[in-house]
Structures are given as C-alpha cells and as structure tokens.
Amino acid sequence: MIFPSTIAGSLPKPSWLAEPNKLWPQWRLQGDDLAAAKLDATLLAIKLQEDAGIDIVGDGEQSRQHFVHGFLEFVDGIDFAHKVEMGIRGDRYKAMVPVVKGELKLKGRVHQLEARHARAHTKRQLKITLPGPMTISDTVSDAHYGDKIKMAMAFAGLLNQEARALEADGIDVIQFDEPAFNVFMTEVQVWGIDALHKAIDGLKCTTAVHICYGYGIKANIDWKNSLGSEWTQYEKIFPALAKSRIGQVSLECINSRVPLKLLSLLDGKDLLVGVIDVANDTVETPEQVAGVIGEVMKFVPKERIVASTNCGMAPMHADIARAKLVALGAGAKLAREKYA
Numbered sequence: 130m131i132f133p134s135t136i137a138g139s140l141p142k143p144s145w146l147a148e149p150n151k152l153w154p155q156w157r158l159q160g161d162d163l164a165a166a167k168l169d170a171t172l173l174a175i176k177l178q179e180d181a182g183i184d185i186v187g188d189g190e191q192s193r194q195h196f197v198h199g200f201l202e203f204v205d206g207i208d209f210a211h212k213v214e215m216g217i218r219g220d221r222y223k224a225m226v227p228v229v230k231g232e233l234k235l236k237g238r239v240h241q242l243e244a245r246h247a248r249a250h251t252k253r254q255l256k257i258t259l260p261g262p263m264t265i266s267d268t269v270s271d272a273h274y275g276d277k278i279k280m281a282m283a284f285a286g287l288l289n290q291e292a293r294a295l296e297a298d299g300i301d302v303i304q305f306d307e308p309a310f311n312v313f314m315t316e317v318q319v320w321g322i323d324a325l326h327k328a329i330d331g332l333k334c335t336t337a338v339h340i341c342y343g344y345g346i347k348a349n350i351d352w353k354n355s356l357g358s359e360w361t362q363y364e365k366i367f368p369a370l371a372k373s374r375i376g377q378v379s380l381e382c383i384n385s386r387v388p389l390k391l392l393s394l395l396d397g398k399d400l401l402v403g404v405i406d407v408a409n410d411t412v413e414t415p416e417q418v419a420g421v422i423g424e425v426m427k428f429v430p431k432e433r434i435v436a437s438t439n440c441g442m443a444p445m446h447a448d449i450a451r452a453k454l455v456a457l458g459a460g461a462k463l464a465r466e467k468y469a
C-alpha cells in the first residue's frame with residue numbers, strides 16, 4: 130500500500146491523566162492509580178488512531194511527562210533533585226535540567242508496560258519513540274563524563290538496550306527523536322550518526338529518526354521567524370543521513386519553509402512526510418494533505434512516502450488533535466486514490 134499514515138509520536142493526554150495543553154504537564158494521579166491511568170490512556174490513543182485510519186499506530190507517549198525526561202527517569206547516575214539552568218538547542222532557550230553525576234545505567238525497562246499493553250490491543254503496525262542520544266545530551270548537564278561525545282555514546286548504549294527489548298515486545302518501528310540534529314549540523318556528521326548507529330545496533334525492526342524545527346512554542350516560533358524565507362539547515366545533514374543505516378527519516382513539510390527539493394538528498398530512505406501542522410489549530414482538509422503528498426512526489430518516489438504529522442501533538446487541544454488525526458487518515462486515503 131502506498132502512503133501509509135502514522136504520527137510523529139505524542140498525542141494530547143486526557144485531562145483526567147495530566148494537565149492539558151502543556152509540554153511539562155503535572156500528572157493528575159499518583160502511584161498505582163497513575164500507572165493504570167497511563168495504560169487506559171494508551172488504549173484510548175490507539176483507538177483514536179485506528180478510527181482515524183492511521184496505519185502505523187503509536188502509544189501517543191501517554192506514559193511520559195516529556196519526550197526526553199520520560200526516558201531519563203529510568204536512568205541511574207542522574208541527579209534530578211538539584212537541577213541547573215542551561216541554555217539548550219544552541220542556547221535558543223533556557224531550561225532547568227538534571228545533572229549527570231555518575232556512570233549511566235538503566236534501572237530497568239523504560240517502556241515495557243505501555244509497549245506490551247499496546248501490542249496486546251492492536252493488530253496494526255506499532256511504533257514507539259525514544260529520544261535520540263544527541264538530543265538527550267543537549268538536555269542534561271554533565272558533571273561526570275567531561276566529554277559530550279562520551280556521554281552521548283553512553284546514552285546510546287542505554288537506548289540500544291531498551292530498543293532491543295522493545296523489538297522483543299513486538300514493536301515494528303522504533304523512532305529516535307533528534308530535534309538537536311538541525312542545531313548542531315557539524316556534530317551530526319562527526320558523531321551524531323555514529324551515536325544513532327550505536328542506538329540501533331542489532332535491531333531488525335524498522336528504524337526511524339525524527340528531526341524537526343521544534344514544537345510550536347514561542348522560543349521556536351521566534352527562532353523560525355529569524356531563519357528567512359527558505360530553511361536550508363537540512364542541506365548539511367541530509368547527505369550524512371542518506372548514507373546512514375537508519376531506515377526512515379521523519380520531518381515537517383506542511384507550512385514549513387524547508388525547500389522540498391532538499392528531500393531528494395535523502396535518496397534511499399523512507400520519508401515520514403509531515404502533512405499535519407502541529408503549530409496551529411486550523412484543521413487541514415484531506416485535499417490539503419493529499420496536495421502536500423503530491424508536491425513531495427516531485428522529489429521522492431511514491432513508494433517511499435509515509436504520511437505523518439510535522440511533530441508531536443502533546444501540547445495541542447485534544448479535540449483539535451483528534452480532528453487533525455482524522456484529516457491525516459482521510460488525506461492519505463485521498464492521495465492513494467489520486468496518485469495510485
């Protein structure tokens with residue numbers, strides 16, 4: 130089937146699970162109640178995707194507070210009690226980040242519960258996302274390794290441990306989120322791809338990397354407004370990604386100023402093409418979605434195109450995100466009819 134549909138990763142959490150419309154929401158419950166509610170929300174996320182006609186479904190990241198810290202909570206060697214302020218993403222914004230104080234080790238499984246629960250309740254292909262090693266290293270402060278690359282490689286080893294276990298749980302697609310890739314373009318080529326290769330080592334399932342210009346938060350919108358009419362940062366990293374062993378690349382297309390002709394630099398990769406904007410509340414029409422797919426087809430063979438969202442939808446209003454899921458499913462179907 131051409132143009133299968135999927136999501137970049139996160140979906141809004143129900144208001145009974147966590148505070149809505151926030152990137153760092155507080156949980157509404159605690160202990161066993163919270164653990165059970167996370168799994169209930171995971172089922173709901175899958176049901177909503179299935180009903181919208183999404184082909185490769187995810188857990189909607191319902192079990193994690195934030196896409197990076199949801200992983201870090203399960204890592205030993207990190208001090209969460211004494212966070213420090215650090216400029217992240219090339220000092221685009223400041224965040225309070227935990228500190229690496231000792232050798233990094235997994236405390237146990239990270240996403241086993243939601244992955245197995247999701248696997249037991251859907252027959253569709255199932256995707257789980259993990260933060261990428263470069264993005265993690267840009268979201269913690271280091272007081273132990275003294276070398277960013279060494280620390281990133283240590284995280285890559287832990288990610289690989291969890292990714293292998295997820296594959297054994299029956300996960301079909303494992304995606305690493307690397308928004309830091311278009312901030313540190315030179316480092317991507319020097320060590321970023323190597324770190325990803327360490328994270329996917331030995332996997333037989335489909336692997337993906339999500340790169341992007343960030344969520345629709347103000348710091349990112351201001352930054353994007355400063356980049357001019359054409360965003361060409363990806364030109365520097367696409368050739369290295371094309372040569373990598375990662376199977377799929379996920380990136381934004383609709384309402385983005387990335388010139389689509391750059392996509393031809395990702396020759397040989399499956400592309401998860403963002404056809405749903407997560408930075409505004411206007412719900413796309415199926416015609417718009419199919420239109421973006423048609424534009425991308427000028428540069429990418431159609432059998433390599435997967436219809437997706439530009440980025441995670443976690444901070445959106447739940448009803449708008451649901452309507453956008455429906456538009457995604459319907460738009461991919463329309464594109465299939467139009468371009469088959």
Ligand code: ZN
Pocket residue numbers: 137308339340341342343344439440441
């Ligand atoms: Zn993103």
